[in-house]
Amino acid sequence: MTASRDAILKRVNDALAPLKERAPYPEFDDDVAVMPALDRNGDLWTAFCERAKLVHGTPLSGKPAVLADWLHGQNLHHGYCDPELLPLFGEALAAAGCAVETIFDRARVDEYQFGITRAEAAIAETGSLVLTDATTSSRLAALAPWTHVAVLKRGQIFADVADALKKMPVDPNVIWCTGPSRTADVEGILIEGVHGPGVQVAFLLE
Amino acid sequence: MHQPIDQYAAKLSAGKRASVYDGTKSGYDARLRSLNTSYPTPDHLRRLAGRIKQHTIENLDTYLPQVEARLRANGVSVHWAVDGGEACAHVHRIMEARGAKKMVKAKTMVSEEIHLADYLEKRGMECLETDLGEFIIQIDHDHPSHIVKPIIHKNRREIAASFEKNGLGSYNDDPGVITARARQFLRHKYLAADVGLSGANFVSAESGRIVLVTNEGNSRFSIAATKVHIALVGIEKIVPRDRDLGVFLNLLARSATGQQLTSYTEFIGGARSANQPDGPEEMHVIFVDNGRARVLADDCRAILRCIRCSACLNVCPVYRQASGHAYRAVYPGPVGAVLSPLLAGDNFPEMADLPKASSLCGACNEVCPVNIPIPDLLLRLRDRGKREHSKVAAADTPPMGAFGTLANHPSLWKAAMKTGGLSALYPAFLMPSYGKAWVRTRGMPKWRGGKFRAWMKTRKQQASK
Known part of the structure; x- marks a missing residue:
């Protein structure tokens, strides 16, 4: 195995040795690819909502009852909830007739209509939610149900991609979710909800 | 028409050609819409990206050991494969x-390149494609x-028929129904699998993060549901910094698709964290050479900048007419025309x-997000094909020996220019094959040879007056 490593590195060295000079690392600003249209001084949640809607995301905000009523209105009455969020949402969910489990049982993957987990952050520029391993209580619960709700707090919203990259948490599984899961493989027709959520909710908890 | 790609294109059905045309045109x-509404000067950005990538590949001797060390520090096992067999x-x-028998696999071009599914299936292991397009290809x-739309050549009726044939419900060609059926079938496959395999769109040498850019969520599911994550990574996939x-x-x-970001941008930095119930207990990265170091030694090395977006396929008039299978290789289109012969x-x-x-219209270079001078590279490879006496490259190409003799002897050239007008009288059936191929669909142009010498002579006489 080390033989292959050394063989590859030797080939690479030999390939590059004849170059008289190597291309330098170009100088550029971190925000070189940030869209100029973005208003970085405005309200980031407002900007986030605007962009999230463009990618068919579902931004909501308010007290826990707002989410519970929304779920009820969508006829979603059984799902998963991050145990750490249960003290905040449990009462409202029960009042809206939504039963939640706090352990995701993969054997019954089809029974969960929704999953509620925490978002680490969001990105206004792209309408993306940032999920991490540390703050997602179950990767499957945030992925398998048709509806995923990522709970967000104010002050967790990055202005743009460059900012989010700069402040990337040390975590083995950081995922930026930009709208629902989608495909256009069949005749280029957009279909949402392929393997991941068909509805991606960003819930700003006030 | 003796060139394989022409022959393939000539036989392509009108339906397939239409599917490919529609798919590439929409892409x-x-x-164009996405880049131009986002940036006042998108061209500046792709030139910058090209310079970053060129720097990276010209410094792979530094970055490869660096990324290996970072990955090891992140607890990732690193393997090296000189060729497909070893990978x-x-x-x-x-x-x-791990005693594993079942693999779910996200879309990776390298796995196509090394024929991984065949290899594993021959050894009694299940290797299931989970990207919708790749799944349909597999069944x-x-x-x-x-590269991005693997089933661009298929229409919904063909897909519905193969779903029916494979026991995935009765015939229904609604794309929504097709997708829902694949969703239902595959999620139980993820949950029953032992290993999740992915590629990598980028690997940061600075942090050792593997970046996956996907839309369907199948790579997320493959990594969330299984206990082992293996990433196949071409050695050119590195970027220096986050x-x-x-x-x-x-x-x-x-x-690739006109999106600002794809639905999922995943930054994978190792196995799952301690408090996470789902996901891999171990992570492996396999760095695959499989001919890349040889490309690095070639003066066509700029092709290693490629980030597999398919913009050059979508814009290419030849790809649109011939379709991807005409290129007889994993990588089709303009990028494939350079990369496949080199690999x-x-x-x-x-x-x-x-x-x-x-x-050589240059459109592929114009749309390339890393500004690869594809037409230049094509010319270099044409030259090499000629020097290496490739038979397949010589098809339909007139031998240039006679031209060479004329071009090297001014008096012969002069005589040829004066008498060339007689070629109009030359009967088509006596022409060599390449001449016949030319006149089958076109008339011979009116002879204009010798005009330059006459013009030059007159001009000189006028100047001396």
């Missing part, structure tokens, strides 16, 4: 060590014909016709 339009063997050994025993990703992520999705190594002469499958 091209989406790209497959690594995967097989990792699976055997049809077909091959992808586009900040570079700001440039590449913004360009890749826009160039073929000693078999270069057998693929040397591909660089001729271009009108």
